Amino acid sequence: MSDLQEKVKTQLEWHLKELAVKTLNQAEIHDSTLESKAQALQIEVTESYIKTL
Secondary structure, eight states: OOHHHHHHHHHHHHHHHHHHHHHHHHTTOOOHHHHHHHHTOOOOOOHHHHHHO
């Protein structure tokens, strides 16, 4: 994976995780399993995705 792909993946995952946790908190959902799954979210960043940026 290229350096750019890794940086994009890291940033997107961080924002996605923050949004998921924030959404759970705003909905007053306090479930440790869901919170763990939100923190474990991962995405795939392909070379073709990078080219569309």
